[in-house]
Amino acid sequence: MxxxxxxxxxxxxxxxxxxxxxIKLSSNENPLGTSRRVIRAIVEEIESGKLxxxxxxxxxxxxxxxxxxxAYLGVDADRIVIxxxxxxxxxxxxxxFIGEGDEGVIPVPTFSLYESLIKIAGGRPRYVNRDRGKNFxxxxxxxxxxxxxxxxxxxxxxxxxxxxxxxxxxxVRAIATSVPEAxxxxxxxxxxxxxxxxxxxxVQEQDGNIVVLRTFSxxxxxxxxxxxxxxxxxxxxxxxxxxxxxxxxxRVAISAAIAALSDLEHLRNTIELVREGREFLxxxxxxxxxxxxxxxxFVLVDVSPAKSHAVYKALLRAGIVVRxxxxxxxxxxxxxxxxxGTAEQNARVVNAMKHIYDVMM
Numbered sequence: 001m002x003x004x005x006x007x008x009x010x011x012x013x014x015x016x017x018x019x020x021x022x023i024k025l026s027s028n029e030n031p032l033g034t035s036r037r038v039i040r041a042i043v044e045e046i047e048s049g050k051l052x053x054x055x056x057x058x059x060x061x062x063x064x065x066x067x068x069x070x071a072y073l074g075v076d077a078d079r080i081v082i083x084x085x086x087x088x089x090x091x092x093x094x095x096x097f098i099g100e101g102d103e104g105v106i107p108v109p110t111f112s113l114y115e116s117l118i119k120i121a122g123g124r125p126r127y128v129n130r131d132r133g134k135n136f137x138x139x140x141x142x143x144x145x146x147x148x149x150x151x152x153x154x155x156x157x158x159x160x161x162x163x164x165x166x167x168x169x170x171x172v173r174a175i176a177t178s179v180p181e182a183x184x185x186x187x188x189x190x191x192x193x194x195x196x197x198x199x200x201x202x203v204q205e206q207d208g209n210i211v212v213l214r215t216f217s218x219x220x221x222x223x224x225x226x227x228x229x230x231x232x233x234x235x236x237x238x239x240x241x242x243x244x245x246x247x248x249x250x251r252v253a254i255s256a257a258i259a260a261l262s263d264l265e266h267l268r269n270t271i272e273l274v275r276e277g278r279e280f281l282x283x284x285x286x287x288x289x290x291x292x293x294x295x296x297x298f299v300l301v302d303v304s305p306a307k308s309h310a311v312y313k314a315l316l317r318a319g320i321v322v323r324x325x326x327x328x329x330x331x332x333x334x335x336x337x338x339x340x341g342t343a344e345q346n347a348r349v350v351n352a353m354k355h356i357y358d359v360m361m
Contacts, residue, residue: 006119013112019321023348025339026323028161028190028298030221031273034256035266038222041259042252057251065254068261069229073200073214079231081240084248086189086215086228090117092244093211093230097152097183098123104153105146107138108330109162111187114155115329123152129330135292136163140171144178151179157187159194162325162337164294169199176202176210186212190296192219192267193274200231207233218297219270220260225253277340284350288357297340300325301353304334306360311336314360318352 045051062082070077083089090113098104100122106114107128115125128146130136143154154175158167167186176184191198191214200212212231217223227249232240260266274297281299285291290302303311312324315336323337338349 004122006122010116010119011112013116014327019316022316022319022321023341023345024321025341025345025349026321026337027223028218028296028337028339029223030218030270030297031277031339031341031345032221032266032270034221035260035263037263037266038256038259042256045255051251051255053251055251056247057249057254061251061254062249065249065258066229068258069214072261073198073231075200075204075231078237079203079234080229081232081237081244082227082229082249083244084228084253085217085226086187086213087113088226088245088248089213089228089230090114090185090187092240093183093185094118094121094123094153096236096239096243099152101150102152103148103150104155105143105151105182106155107143107160109136109325109328110155110157111161112328118153124150126151127329130160130163132332135165136160137165138167138171140174140178143175147179147182151182153183153185154179155185155187157189158199159188159190159295161190161296162298162300162323162328162331162335164190164292164296164298164300166194166196166295169196169202172199172202172210176206176208180209182209184210186210188212189215189218192271193278193297194295196295203231203233207235209233211236216257216260219267220257221266221270222253222256222260225250225256227253227257273342274340277343277346280343280346281338281340281349285353288353288361298337299340301336301338302334303336303356306356307333308336309333310360311356314356315349315352318348318355320349320352322349 066077066080094117098121102123104118216227292300308324325331325335326333
């Protein structure tokens with residue numbers, strides 16, 4: 001049977017490897033793990049019969065989660081939409097806005113799912129190169145200059161994966177104002193670790209063409225349960241609900257997310273650990289390699305003149321799994337991404353990288 005020709009261009013998404021006995025620092029997961037309060041809450045709800053796994057989620061549970069998110073962010077609950085991770089929210093948004101021949105503008109390197117979803121919808125990604133000489137910053141003029149009559153969406157990760165840098169709020173405003181007919185998607189999966197605040201306020205202030213995505217996977221350590229959400233303009237909530245797949249977020253995930261929002265101490269501990277570990281990695285690796293400043297829970301390291309795959313393999317032999325970033329469009333072949341781990345894990349990374357520097361450089 002025939003498949004759509006555009007789908008032959010898709011590449012399979014390859015997550016960070018999980019190798020028995022090795023430290024996994026390749027997928028930007030939470031080094032503290034899931035809050036014990038969250039685990040206890042789920043177990044108690046199942047044992048008490050409150051959390052009935054044989055029944056579909058109901059609107060009251062989703063409303064409770066949206067109210068908890070709204071209180072956490074300081075926004076109106078009717079602006080919140082949810083999905084199975086940021087991936088699920090993105091999938092719904094792309095299906096709303098991208099049709100055959102439509103375009104989405106993507107500054108690269110960045111999260112590869114944006115281009116995959118556009119292609120799946122029959123659209124065409126239009127790539128804009130981030131400025132490598134300025135730590136992969138985004139040019140407002142380059143982004144707006146890449147837009148045309150077929151542009152439906154603009155994807156801006158802030159902090160960006162894999163580079164770790166953020167886009168200034170004024171630049172987001174400028175892009176949204178310059179291209180009012182396109183949806184500007186701000187992916188804030190890592191914003192809890194950043195020194196600046198979220199841009200969710202722009203959605204309520206403008207109520208126009210800005211959407212902000214958030215997740216429970218990173219700072220809240222629920223990556224395995226897939227809970228994502230977005231703050232959207234009021235005009236978008238109705239169509240989002242009609243297009244989104246029903247019951248995309250399961251009952252366990254909803255309960256876990258609500259419990260996670262009640263344990264802000266675990267969140268604070270996570271943020272403190274990541275910020276301290278990020279500074280440790282930067283301070284100890286910068287004398288050896290070029291380490292990009294990061295607002296996220298990882299650092300991007302330029303290992304040139306060595307190749308990223310060679311360093312990835314060397315670290316793997318040392319029992320450490322990182323991300324070889326050569327698979328990121330526009331990243332080149334000399335960058336590796338290292339997730340911030342525990343203090344012990346970070347020290348192992350530094351020692352291994354020092355050995356690699358002595359051997360390869």
